[in-house]
Amino acid sequence: MAEADAQLLAPFTTWPDGPAGVAASQFQVAGMHCAACAGIIEAALLKLPGVQVASVNPASARLALRWWPSRVALADVLAALQSAGYRATPDVAAPARELRRQERRQALWRLFVAGFLMMQVMMFATPAYVAEAGELSSDLDRLLRWGCWVLTLPVMVFAAGPFFSGAWRQLRAGRLGMDVPVALGIAVTFVASTGALFDPAGPLGHEVYFDSLTMFVALLLLARWFELGARHRAADALEAVAGSLPMAAERLRDDGSSERVPPEALRVGDRIRVAAGEAFAADGCVLAGQGWVNEALLTGESAPVAKAVGDAVVAGSINLDGSLTVGVQRVGADTTAQGIVRLMQQAQSQRPMDSGVIDRVAAGFTAVVLLLALGAGIAWWWIEPGRAIAIAVAVLIVTCPCALTLAAPAAWLTASGALARRGLLLADLSALERLCTVDTVVFDKTGTLSEDRLQLRRHWAQGADADALLAVARSLAALSRHPHARALADGTPAGAWADVRELAGRGIEARDATGRLWRLGAPAWVSERPDLAARLAFGCGDCVLWLDLAEAPRADAADAVKALRAQGQRVRLLSGDQPAAVAHMAGALDITHWRAGATPASKLAAVRGWQADGERVLMVGDGINDAPVLAAADVRIVMGQGAMLARSTADALLVSDRLMALPQALALAKKTRRVLRQNLAWAAFYNAACVPLALAGWLPPLAAGIGMAASSLFVVLNAQRLNR
Known part of the structure; x- marks a missing residue:
């Protein structure tokens, strides 16, 4: 197998028997409607000479394939x-998604x-709370314990x-994280209750707290389940963009033939053909064809966008109908989709300054808590x-700094996700705090x-008659793809013109039904006496319409x-x-403070x-010639969108x-x-x-556990309000 093929397969393939053996690849299948589709797909793939096993999961529409890439090419599959x-696309996110699935499954099992068992323990403990004196025999009470x-x-x-x-990892690293007091509280409670059970007359007393212990663990796991869900939703959003690119593109050769190549093999200047239902493998410009494109994954705009010759398309968007030929302008790291992935990764991996301060405060707070607990004991x-x-x-339980350490990350990450759904991607989470001060x-x-x-x-x-001439001009403009002509045509159907000819740098000319030659384009080309106010x-001849x-x-x-x-x-x-x-622009938008003719230095x-x-x-700028003023x-x-990403x-x-995302961002930052x-x-x-109550002995471990878990749950759910 060629090195290029191995590189192409690497993101979604494992090699159980080594690089020279069978490959195990994951694919996402589109077009499935029922369980019977799985059998059809499997039968079609098993006919290929290099396919060993093909297994389709109808529920998730994912294909697991065991095959020999040396015998059959990916394009053939x-x-x-x-x-x-x-249709199928290689599932490059399968390994990370499988890890998240396992983490979610294990967390759910722990919570369950x-x-x-908390409910069962509470059931066994209830008689001791509700029985009158003498109603519960000592043997039955001991059996229930x-x-x-x-x-x-x-x-x-x-x-x-x-x-x-x-807690063990934190102690080995020489840090006091929030798991340390939690683990210590759980361990001490269990040991003390066990000692009281085995030796009711011993130094640990006769009271047991198994009901408090199990409820505390359940409530804390519930709070962590919500936190895990928020993290996984952020990862799913990132994968949705990262996985939007196809794994193969149809590149057109000069002789008219085509070949299937990975996006990494594309170069600026290549021509690719994108069929209906396929994703664009690179940023580029439409050279031939027209159709509708869904850019929702990249821009947040759900409505399809019409594309025709001369229009820009971005990698990761979906061609909904028609076949488009695209000239490649940006590939690899320069594409819009990859730039968005980097920005999202950068934002999600950041720790805001406030969060770092809170973590340090929480570490010191934990040390004080341990000393308080020891002193109280x-x-x-x-x-x-x-x-x-x-x-x-x-x-120990009531002072666990879970709520303190969750307070900032829960709010920052929820807000960044809410802005991303509005089409505004944060590269620096601290910008949310600075947005609050903008005036x-x-x-x-x-x-x-x-x-x-x-326009x-x-x-x-x-x-x-200027209006009558305008209608005729629009019908001729509809025959051209020049930006000026398209703006003038504005959806008007083309007229019955003959001998249509378009000249670069000048415009378009054609003859009407009577044989007269009409021109649309540069004023100096259309008339010997051009009007400088017209574009x-x-x-x-002498019948001229001027257009601004x-x-x-x-x-x-x-x-x-x-x-x-x-x-x-x-x-x-x-x-x-x-x-x-x-x-003109300032007047149209009612902006009274404006300045024209500004150089980068004057800006x-x-x-x-x-x-x-x-x-x-x-x-707010386009990032092209505004670098100095943006930096200041x-x-x-x-x-x-573009290579500047x-x-x-x-x-x-x-x-x-x-x-409108800008005022929304300012409002969300303050919120x-x-x-x-x-x-x-x-x-x-x-x-x-709660600390004074616990020190005074007025707050039992059960109430402390409920309060600590509830406080953690409160900060997570309170942060979720930012999604509205």
Whole structure:
């Protein structure tokens, strides 16, 4: 097998018998509707000479294949599936997803064991709480206690395992994490209760706390289950983008033939053909064909986008219908999808500054807790030895810093996920805190407030009906794919023109039914006396229509500016374009503070001047020629998609191009800060209120366990409000 083939198979294939043996690959199958489809797929693949085993799971639509890549090519496997009426893509995320599945399954089993046995222990312990004096015989009471002890053993050995292993790792690393007091509290409670069971007259007293212990473990595992779910949802979102690229692309040769190659083999300038239902393997430009493309995975926009010749397409988006020929412009690390993956990985792996401070506070707090518990146990040993262990355990449990250490990560990660669903990807989580202080939003114009397309602003003619000429011009413009012509046509159907000819740099010309030659294009080409106020002209001889095309503001630009003002933000427009164009855009969006003809140096000076006056600036640009001013701003957001993703140092990337995400981000940042403060305040209040109660002996271990688990659950659920 060639080295290139091995590299292609590596992300989704394992080699049980070594590189020269059989390969075990995972695929995701599309087009399955019932269990019978599994048999069809398996039969089709088993006909191939190098396939040993083909197994399809109808529930998950995943194919497990054991085969010899040296005998049959990957392209042949995919082609066999397509011939059978199905599509398949290699499942590169299978190993990570399997690890998460195992982690989730094990966590659920631990929670089930702890919860189920907790109910049984509570059932056995209830008679001791409700029986009147003399109603429960000592033999029956002792038998019920032994039953509680037996049922608690699986909780200690299996369900509580993560706490003990986590505490051991933390102690070996010389750190005091939140697992240390939890594990110590569980162990001390179990040992003390076991001693009381075996020797009721001994130094550990006669009280047992197996019901409190099992409930404590169950509640804490429930809180961790919610935390695990939040982590896995973030990983699933990342995989959805990372796995959006196909594993093979159809590259067109110069002689008209084609070949299937991995995306890594594509180069800038290659031509690829993308059939209906396939994903684009690279960023590029449509060279032939037209159809609808779903870019929801990358931009968050669910509505399909029409694509025709000249339109840009991004890797990972799905061609919904028709066949498109695409000229490759960006490959590998420069593609939009890979840039998004890197940004998401960078954001999800970051630890915000506040989180690090909280972790250090929690470590010191844990040390104080251990000393408090030890001191309380020694003091109560002299006061009332039978209660010393219970009070020390209650102090350990009630002061566990779970809520404190979960407060910041739960809020930050939930907020970043909520912004990602709105199309705003955070590369730096600390930007959320800085967004709270912003009072000035500065926009670039071209590519930021304006779309890539143009729109007709006004038209005029001398000695002719301008509206009638405009209708004729639109019908001719429909025959051209030039951006100016497409903006003018605006969906108008093409007319009955003959001898149509398009000249590069000039425009398009054609003859009408009477044989007259009409031209649409550069004013100097259409007329001997061009109107300098026009960008485009249409005419025949002395009959000329002048057209002024302008940049179109984004669909939600006006709403975004209005929403920012409603939040108390100053909105400024800073552009290097001509004053007339900038004034038109500012007027259309009701922006009173604008500056035109700004160079990168003057933009930088302007932002620094506003900052010197005490303003906190959020700069929104396209990342192309705004690097200096973006670097100087307090918060930096880059618009659009492209190769700059791989090298952008912006705080966030607006992949959806929806400007309403900006006021939403500012509002969510302030809400995140409120939620974070609520979480920290709750953790502080909880400890301040419960520690004295535990030290005084008024808070039994059962109540302490409920309070500690409830506090952890509170901060996680409170952070989930940011998803709304």
